[in-house]
Amino acid sequence: MNTLLIIAGKELREATRNRWVVATTLLMAALALTLSFLGSAPTGTVGVGPVEITIVSLSSLTIFLLPLIALLLSFDAVVGEIDRGTMTLLLSYPVARWQLLLGKFLGHAAVIALATVVGYGAAGVAMAMGDAPIGTESWRAFAAMIGSSVMLGAAFTALGYLASTIVRDRGTAAGIAVAVWLGFVLLYDMALLGLLVGGSGIGVEALNWLLLANPADAYRLFNLTGFKGVSTFAGTAGLAAHVQLSVPLLLAVMAGWIAAPLALAAALFSRKQI
């Protein structure tokens, strides 16, 4: 446990040094604040708007942005250290390979968590200072959005680690990371939409499973259908009635999307010839 914290701490410190933490936090905060101020535009007033609208727009943006940040942060984690020659020395220390991998992952996940919580939290503070009264239910939805965003980031960090472990070359790892992003974030939903529009007649059951097979979709469903107030604004109330995926199941799936790639990466890494 101690070893994990030492490695995670070093990773976090390095990310702080090379401005990753500051840059991502500022980016998240800027976007969250912009969206929360513009959030009231549809209702006709300019100012801090209802939390639900912010959640809808912010989570839609998160789906594109956060996986990209997570993959950029993580694709270099293993292959880069091997390339630079720091890995050989690290592995000669009394550290198991899974400890090294998990420790580094925890460090990178902490960077994502810090940026998300501080960045989106800033928007939360701005909304709280606004005139509009905000109910407990809304705050719960907002907190759930931040929490699930951290999970989404962690899931794509884990996928980045897997990419970084599989290959021997940094360029290839970067290529895989881009492909993962394109595939899960853009192409997957297009293909799914095409399937539905094409009327190939896949049942609700099959659609549910297909949505779970993508961490980004699990995140979207969790945020847009998990809370009544949000789904009304998102126009997904109808969908929410049909989708039979419960909140705990969606959370479990996202946790699985963190654990599975990481476990696979650890297994591959322990067999890798350095």
Added chain:
Amino acid sequence: MTDFTAEVRGVTKRYGETEAVRGVDLTLAPGECVAMVGHNGAGKSSLIKLMLGLTTPTEGSIRVLGGDPASAACSPIRRQIGFLPENVAFHPNMTGRETLDFYARLKGASRRGNDALFEKVGLEPTAIKRRVSTYSKGMRQRLALAQALLGGPKLLFLDEPTTGLDPALRQSFYAIVAELRDQGTTVLLCSHALTELEGQADRVMVMSRGRKVADGSLATLRSLAQLPVRIRLTLPTDDIDALASRVGQGAALTRLAGGVVELACANDDKIDLVRRIACDGPAAKVAVKDIEIVQPSLDEMYAHFLRREAAE
């Protein structure tokens, strides 16, 4: 149980088709400094990686400090090993102190000794506070040595430790190594710079194409190689004939620049030869201004063993 610090028995390591290490036996005793020499790709680094447990042997067995270095329970072993890798690299955005602190914590060593370590390897207090990315090659190498010495290792692997160091730094580097050896640390040293190993290593091991081709003290290797000893004489005159008649059949005579004549003879004959040249005898005395005896250098012996290996 054996008293050896490390024991390598019939170890072969294959990477796909290529054999990096072929049937190597090696034992390292406490307080011994062994130099491993060989050209690039001779299998030196591969052998060190095997002994560190970073890779596992295809054949054979390795025991380091009484255990298998690649096993899951190798942490107590690794705590007692220091390693200075070839082309050492550190995380560029951390300062020297942070780097050493990080490695000390990983090794479970006390960080209190870090200041003494910095002083030992000669890193200035102002340099410690700077980021590693601003370090020169020599400073990085000093930091690398400092991390290898963390926790007072019983076994020290130094892979090309002096590349890129200036001569003064090399001197202090070998002084540190000698001090450790005297304290009972086993040191395995890899190098291309053969001349600087003379006088440092108790034993020299020559590697070629993954195989161990020679292993022994410098004196043992000399007698094994049977390379000629060269005696250089500076003569006041060009009177070589008199010298030649004195020398006789036992040695080859060549003329070098500056009135220097070189005689090459077997190691066992050298004393006799010197006596014949310098002492009074039946024939006329040879005038000699200066005499120098050149033992075969490690470079020459290394070349000899490689030639022999290639011929086989």
